Amino acid sequence: xxxxxxxxxxxxxxxxxxxxxxxxxxxxxxxxxxxxxxxxxxxxxxxxxxxxxxxxxxxxxxxxxxxxxxxxxxxxxxxxxxxxxxxxxxxxxxxxxxxxxxxxxxxxxxxxx
Amino acid sequence: xxxxxxxxxxxxxxxxxxxxxxxxxxxxxxxxxxxxxxxxxxxxxxxxxxxxxxxxxxxxxxxxxxxxxxxxxxxxxxxxxxxxxx
Numbered sequence: 001x002x003x004x005x006x007x008x009x010x011x012x013x014x015x016x017x018x019x020x021x022x023x024x025x026x027x028x029x030x031x032x033x034x035x036x037x038x039x040x041x042x043x044x045x046x047x048x049x050x051x052x053x054x055x056x057x058x059x060x061x062x063x064x065x066x067x068x069x070x071x072x073x074x075x076x077x078x079x080x081x082x083x084x085x086x087x088x089x090x091x092x093x094x095x096x097x098x099x100x101x102x103x104x105x106x107x108x109x110x111x112x113x
Numbered sequence: 114x115x116x117x118x119x120x121x122x123x124x125x126x127x128x129x130x131x132x133x134x135x136x137x138x139x140x141x142x143x144x145x146x147x148x149x150x151x152x153x154x155x156x157x158x159x160x161x162x163x164x165x166x167x168x169x170x171x172x173x174x175x176x177x178x179x180x181x182x183x184x185x186x187x188x189x190x191x192x193x194x195x196x197x198x199x
Contacts, residue, residue: 031118031119031122034118035118035122035125035126038126039126039129042129042130042133043133046133046136046137049137050140053144054144057144057147057148061148061151061152062159065155065158065159066158066159081158081159084159084160084161085159087159087161088155088159088160088162088163089147089151091162091163092147092150092151092154092155092163092171093143093144093147095168095171095172095175096143096146096147096150096171096174096175097143097147099171099172099175099176100142100143100146100175100179103175103176103179
């Protein structure tokens with residue numbers, strides 16, 4: 001569930017300001033459409049924020065790990081390292097996610113008993 | 114004011130936003146944990162997959178980080194009650 005948030009597949013760029021413009025004719029149908037528009041906008045804003053977060057973080061972490069002595073261009077071994085690093089960072093995210101969620105639900109169960 | 118949402122829609126949007134916010138907070142927490150535990154556990158050059166040691170280190174790292182958080186809260190509470198509690 002969490003992992004789907006970081007996939008960059010659902011990235012539309014719509015601006016929040018578009019949604020809060022007032023429309024002169026407001027029928028129920030129109031309101032329904034605007035509600036959907038607000039929800040979709042929030043979803044895509046969050047997806048975009050998540051993707052940006054992930055890009056910034058992996059850039060920082062993998063640069064530190066893989067490009068230890070910056071040359072005139074990225075060497076092929078640096079590129080291989082970066083590619084693997086990106087994959088492992090996603091793996092690490094998923095492991096942390098799984099562990100954290102398991103822990104939280106375990107503690108919630110304990111609190112209920 | 115005909116362009117406003119009706120009460121039911123406003124309620125629906127409110128609970129939608131609360132859900133999304135909770136989701137975002139959860140995501141931010143996990144994101145932060147990943148960053149901390151990556152630095153702790155992944156010391157070598159990344160290979161095509163994690164070693165068993167790295168995998169269990171990440172899981173342990175998350176668990177112990179949360180234990181630490183609870184421990185700190187507990188100790189601070191103790192200190193507060195020792196110092197008079199006023």
